[in-house]
Amino acid sequence: DAGVIQSPRHEVTEMGQEVTLRCKPISGHNSLFWYRQTMMRGLELLIYFNNNVPIDDSGMPEDRFSAKMPNASFSTLKIQPSEPRDSAVYFCASSHTSGSYGTQYFGPGTRLTVL
Amino acid sequence: DAKTTQPPSMDCAEGRAANLPCNHSTISGNEYVYWYRQIHSQGPQYIIHGLKNNETNEMASLIITEDRKSSTLILPHATLRDTAVYYCIVRVGDDLVFGKGTRLSVIA
Numbered sequence: 306d307a308g309v310i311q312s313p314r315h316e317v318t319e320m321g322q323e324v325t326l327r328c329k330p331i332s333g334h335n336s337l338f339w340y341r342q343t344m345m346r347g348l349e350l351l352i353y354f355n356n357n358v359p360i361d362d363s364g365m366p367e368d369r370f371s372a373k374m375p376n377a378s379f380s381t382l383k384i385q386p387s388e389p390r391d392s393a394v395y396f397c398a399s400s401h402t403s404g405s406y407g408t409q410y411f412g413p414g415t416r417l418t419v420l
Numbered sequence: 421d422a423k424t425t426q427p428p429s430m431d432c433a434e435g436r437a438a439n440l441p442c443n444h445s446t447i448s449g450n451e452y453v454y455w456y457r458q459i460h461s462q463g464p465q466y467i468i469h470g471l472k473n474n475e476t477n478e479m480a481s482l483i484i485t486e487d488r489k490s491s492t493l494i495l496p497h498a499t500l501r502d503t504a505v506y507y508c509i510v511r512v513g514d515d516l517v518f519g520k521g522t523r524l525s526v527i528a
Contacts, residue, residue: 411463
C-alpha cells in the first residue's frame with residue numbers, strides 16, 4: 306500500500322512568495338496531521354484534522370499559515386507570504402482513528418527553503 | 421513540553437541488542453507509551469506502543485515497568501540501518517509531542 310504522499314519534496318522560494326504544500330493521506334485514514342521540524346525547535350504539531358474538520362490549530366504560527374482539507378484524500382498547507390524563518394521540513398501524517406488509539410504514519414516530508 | 425526523558429546518545433555494536441531507556445515518571449493511567457524513530461532526512465517511523473503490558477512486534481520489543489514510570493525499547497539484533505534518532509512519547513490524546521530523543525549509532 307502507498308504510504309502518506311507529500312509534494313513537492315523540495316521547495317525553494319523567495320521571501321514574500323506564496324507556498325503550497327500538499328498531502329495525500331493513507332486511504333481509509335480519517336485523521337491528518339501537519340508537523341514542522343527545525344533544528345532549533347524539533348518536531349512541532351501545527352494543525353490536525355479529523356474527518357476533514359480542523360480540530361486543533363493552536364500550533365499554527367500565525368495568520369500567514371493556513372491549512373485546508375477539502376476531502377478525505379487531500380490536504381494543503383499554505384504559507385502566504387513566506388519568510389526565511391519558515392524554512393523547515395514539513396511533515397504530514399495520517400491515522401485511522403483520533404485520540405490515543407490511532408497510530409500516526411508520516412510522509413517523507415517537504416523541505417522548504419525561503420531565501 | 422515532552423513528558424519523557426531519554427539519554428541524548430548511545431552506541432551499539434552491530435548484531436548486538438540495543439536497549440534504549442526512557443523515563444516517564446508523570447505518566448497517567450490512560451496514557452500510552454509510543455516509540456518512533458527518524459532516520460536521517462526521512463519522516464518519523466512508527467515502531468511500537470504499549471499501555472502497561474510488554475509488547476513485541478517484528479521490529480522491536482517494549483518493556484514497561486510495573487509502575488509504568490519507565491520503559492525500554494529493545495532492538496534485538498541491531499544493524500547499521502537502525503542508526504537513527506529514537507523518540508519515546510507519552511501519548512496525550514491526539515498529540516504526539518516529540519522531545520529530543522536518543523541518537524543511536526550502530527557501529528560495525
